[in-house]
Amino acid sequence: MSTTRSSPESVRLDDAARAGWLYYVAGNTQDEIARKLGVSRQSAQRLVAMAVSERLIKVRVDHPIARCMDLAQSLSDRFGLMSCEVVPSDPDAPGLLTGIAIAAAAELEKTLKSPERRIISLGTGRALKATVEQLPRMACPQHVVVSRLGNMMQDGSATPYNATISLAERIGSPHYPYPLPVLARDPAELAIMRQQEAVRNTISLCEQAHMSLVGIGQMDRNAPLVVDGFVSGAEMEQLAASGAVGEITSWVYDQSGRVIDCDLTARVASAPLPHAAERPVIAVATGAAKLAAIRAALIGRLVNGLITSEATAERLLAP
Amino acid sequence: MSTTRSSPESVRLDDAARAGWLYYVAGNTQDEIARKLGVSRQSAQRLVAMAVSERLIKVRVDHPIARCMDLAQSLSDRFGLMSCEVVPSDPDAPGLLTGIAIAAAAELEKTLKSPERRIISLGTGRALKATVEQLPRMACPQHVVVSRLGNMMQDGSATPYNATISLAERIGSPHYPYPLPVLARDPAELAIMRQQEAVRNTISLCEQAHMSLVGIGQMDRNAPLVVDGFVSGAEMEQLAASGAVGEITSWVYDQSGRVIDCDLTARVASAPLPHAAERPVIAVATGAAKLAAIRAALIGRLVNGLITSEATAERLLAP
DNA sequence: CACACTGACGGGCAAATACTCACAGATATT
């Protein structure tokens, strides 16, 4: 079987999906799959492997693990969160995003299932991109997806970690990319940009969002802001020296979670942070490097929800 | 912080969930899990198995093909089919035969790849013709292709949808056209025809066929039987009024899949239907118009395999 | 208190699965 329109690529993916289905859902051995699909056993194995590596196979564990739930409860109590999810860590791969991406996708899916129109605003980042990839395709023309920040450099080139478009495409919703670059050249340019109707409209949508998902960036040489080229390594060091510990949608904040008043902040074009909002603003972040950034965001009530890993949750609660 | 509640049962399930998570999400081997959880690898294996058997692990395949396989499985279960293929429908061209033709060709190709002699019997119809057109040329002198019914009118003229000759030509096999017209003038003539050695031989080949592909005709003014001029519009209405819902190789049947005892049936010269056969008899059919005809054929076990479209499969399962 | 029963454990082994490597055919490049 193949799609009516059969490019060699899609035929192969079809077979991979089929093999994956037979393996994981129907419980066939690869030998049986090989016979059913009329290929060699090795090829069947490759197809199954491809189904996994192409992320066609989505696995979730449907059981509340007590320790994780305890941690989530403690975090909620300590930082007054509306929602908190803690997923098990793999001690050897603490940075793995898959786990929290699955959890974040489940959270997002709850909102998406609403028959009412929902406005969903998203930040950027690897965690959010991974989250969207864990979401099943579903038809949600009633919702709206809006980006909280641009995905362009000043020169117009795009960054790869754009979750908005992927999400909108996956669920068939209208979407609003953020119509500005991440940073303006200077405050004056920013003021002019903000006058545009498209910009005002998009920011207004972000304010109204029924749910927001954001990533959290740390302040070191491996920070997203540096890696993606928005800030130089030297600038980053200067920021960190002046007390910056993290950023959300490019708004840089100190250890109390207060946005820092600096040259960079004066040029950030992103939608304003929904500080202490009554609507869910959920951070998706994990890893030792982001600890201080996450803690500050929680302290400053920059977010009211968190999805993180067991190991990170423990260390957030530690001192 | 403490565990919310720790019955020996829930602790074990907890570990199972954790092991399942490490295995399926984080991709550890059972050996690694054993080390991380501090148990023997056999225990780790049991935990993973428990996570599966307790349905803690939910797998889904995120590809359009997945829906088709679900439908195929449901159809197989419901109607006791040996094989079932459901191909994605193109929403823009629901009646398009290309998809199912490709699928049917793939199915056929599996049989053709056998080095052993295989007897393949075919019905007629647009779907089968399209199927043969999707088949690559291959050299199969070891096989035999035999037609289950004539392609001549009583006057000796031929109908265009003859798949047997095309198939035999394409794969270089000897072939046996059906040596009778579709309909005899009357039962007496039919009885005489059936005496001929060529006829008996051909019918015998059909009975021995290792694989049979047939189309399914509906009972309306656009039915193949009418369009090809074997039955007049008025006769068709009469047939439909007397409970006929479909036909396979000109054998007309009711909604239970029982061949109707009527004037037409008494004159049908086609090879007898291989009712409830142990060899694959696969119907290739799609479209809203054929729904009742396909359903009845499945109910009556006139075929034990089906290749159809996603949309048709959905509607077959619907009520 | 002996005894059967239940259920988990770990050893061991066969089956299943993943990986490596060399090769053939296709594709791109010159």
Added chain:
DNA sequence: AATATCTGTGAGTATTTGCCCGTCAGTGTG
């Protein structure tokens, strides 16, 4: 058209997994 590159394949091999089975601790029973 010849050559380099890439992709997919099959064979062989190493690793991983599933499962049988003997053992043993805990438990209820006569």
